[in-house]
């Protein structure tokens with residue numbers, strides 16, 4: 001029951017723009033540098049095309065997938081967004097997304113940067129699995145604490161983001177000192193962790209700058225190949241590496257016992273001047289064999305979801321689309337965006353004559 005809720009990404013973005021604060025909008029909508037990679041991520045989808053097949057009996061479609069032994073009703077998931085908490089009007093965005101996940105069966109990946117401690121999220125997920133995304137702190141004890149908390153809280157996979165051990169050069173945020181976390185937002189996982197409080201060494205309310213400095217000092221560690229053994233030993237959860245773009249990196253990660261490869265360029269918020277994420281997907285997927293390939297960056301429609309699946313993704317993530325749904329209508333807004341994308345993807349499969357996801361694989365060409 002959403003009042004005049006639009007049905008396309010352009011309209012979601014436009015409507016969200018009128019509802020979000022200027023600083024939050026810059027943070028969510030912006031990318032790094034001149035935003036070339038961000039733009040390219042979206043436009044590159046238009047250079048891939050499928051050829052419809054007729055008389056193919058796609059009257060019923062099966063969009064389900066299997067991921068780490070879990071049967072999921074759709075191939076979509078919500079990528080981690082570090083400000084979901086505050087995009088929501090009630091500052092309860094993670095649980096709003098979790099409720100949308102429960103309603104749709106689309107998994108929600110919670111960021112390290114949340115407005116409520118991670119333990120409070122899975123209770124709203126219903127039967128749908130949640131994933132926890134880790135920004136590996138420089139302090140290994142804090143990293144291990146986050147990981148064991150995520151496992152104990154009931155998250156079903158650990159997504160370790162590799163491309164953001166330092167933030168990208170983002171002019172739209174630099175000019176306004178606009179990183180929400182440096183203003184104290186979305187740090188609940190840190191302040192609910194005794195190890196972080198020990199590092200902080202004081203009451204966080206007393207000196208905001210000291211708190212921001214303590215956060216900045218532990219945020220992000222540039223992991224090396226030599227760290228993967230340690231990482232593997234921290235948890236029984238499936239581990240996914242997010243931000244892999246090169247087939248050699250994918251191969252090496254799989255050899256090191258990593259369970260999933262997540263092709264992404266962070267929606268064009270980190271490296272700039274690079275290739276579109278969708279163009280890098282097929283060559284990475286080719287070396288992954290049975291290892292699941294997650295993908296995001298630039299998906300704006302159900303047709304984009306179908307193309308990513310055809311190019312080798314096991315599951316397709318979205319970031320900004322559901323963020324705008326959250327800004328417009330909370331949990332119902334997120335659910336609406338997910339249902340629009342899924343509806344368009346399924347209609348596309350029907351018209352293209354593909355009854356299931358396996359039949360999409362490889363049936364796509366560069367145009």
Ligand code: FNR
Pocket residue numbers: 027028029041079080081082083111112113133161242264265266267268269296297298299317318319320321
């Ligand atoms: C992100 N992304 C992100 N990734 C991550 O691993 N941890 C995080 O906390 C965040 N935070 C975040 C905030 C905002 C505002 C955006 C837009 C993105 C990246 C995200 O998971 C995903 O890779 C991109 O959003 C995908 O690109 P699209 O769908 O936004 O084009």
